[in-house]
Amino acid sequence: MKKVTLAHRIEYALLMFVIFILRSMPLYVSSGFMGWLWRSIAPRLRRQKRAMEHLRLAFPEKxxxxxYAITLAMWENLGRTFAEAVLADKIAKRMDELVEQPENYRLIVDEIKRSGGVIVSLHSGNWELGGAISSHNGFDCSVVMQKLKNPLVHDYMVRKRAETFSGGVFVKGDRAGMRALTSVSGGTAVAIMGDLRDRHGATIDFFGRPAPTNSFPARLARKKGAPLIALRIKRTRGIHFKVQAEIVPMPHSDAVEDDILQATIAEQAQFESWIREAPDQWMWAHRRWG
Structure with a gap:
């Protein structure tokens, strides 16, 4: 276990204080306040430059x-997402009111209950609500997450996600792949973020530029014979959302590696389409291409 330093303890204490304040407010106030705070502060920080560079490459016509207006809305969405992540239990109690679930998603849920599923999502809208939505729909879902630098914050986030991801929380580097493999079965799904850079993954065009991409979701779905489901939780207004999901075509030929590559390409194309439709809801500041 990583040694806990004084800096870690101070950072954790500040986080707990912020969460205490957020939980003392009505849900819509907490979300709106954090959105305003991030929108006001984040454009002055160093990641703003990276976000603008990525946006110029993705949308040269703008x-x-x-x-800049897209980045303001992006930071606001990220601030809201932070508040809503620590208040997910409050959203879960108002799921039918706050989260629209179209008929095609309900059909996909039925498929998961029959044969399991691999859900691959992206940092758009509020991706943190996936566990609450799966529990609301009556199927177990596990999640693969990255290890956070602060061990106290990491342990807290694992506990929070375990409250809604009833299938378990698997941390990268801790046999996460094997645990995800064994968790996919009828009635159980695993959720993986598929829009992060993976230096060991397949290089796929994303917004016209080569991007190292994690092909594990497609590999897992291909191996388990389970549907590969691209999913986002789009923010429609304030604390209201809409689930959008599509089953990604999975080839089944004798060339297994090519099947996995083609499914990953299709998955990333769906992500790009969603991002182009709502660019202000995707996290442009992370190193997707670098």
Missing amino acids: SDDEL
Whole structure:
């Protein structure tokens, strides 16, 4: 276990204080306040430059003023997502009111209950609500997460996610792949974020630029014979959301590696389509291509 330093303890204490304040407010106030705070502060920080660089490459036809407006909305969405992540239990109690679930998603849920599933999502809208939504729909879902630098914050986030991801929380580097493999079965799904850079993954065009991409979700779905489901939880307004999901075509030929590559390409194409439709809800500041 990583040694806990004084800096870790101070950071954790500040996080707990912020969470205490957020939980003392009505849900819509907490979300709106954190959205305003991030929108006000984050554009002045160093990651703003990276976000603008990525947006210029993705949307060369847009002016800097248009791109800057996208970053403001992006930071607001990220602030809201932080607040809603620590208040997911409150959203879970109002699921039918706050989260629209179209008929095609309900059909996909039925498929998961029959044969399991691999859900691959992206940092768009509020991706943190996946566990609450799966529990609401009556199927177990596990999640693969990255290890956080602060061990106290990491342990807290594992506990929070375990409250809604009833299938378990698997941390990368801790046999996460094997645990995900054994968890996919009828009635059980595993959720994986598929829009992060993976230096050991397949290189696939994303917004016209080569991007190292995690092909594990497609590999897992291909091996288990389970559907590969691209999913996002789009913010429609304030604390209201809509689930959008599509089953990604999975080839089944004798060339297994090519099947996995083609499914990953299709998955990333779906992500790009969603991002183009709502660019202000995706996390442009992370190192997707670098």
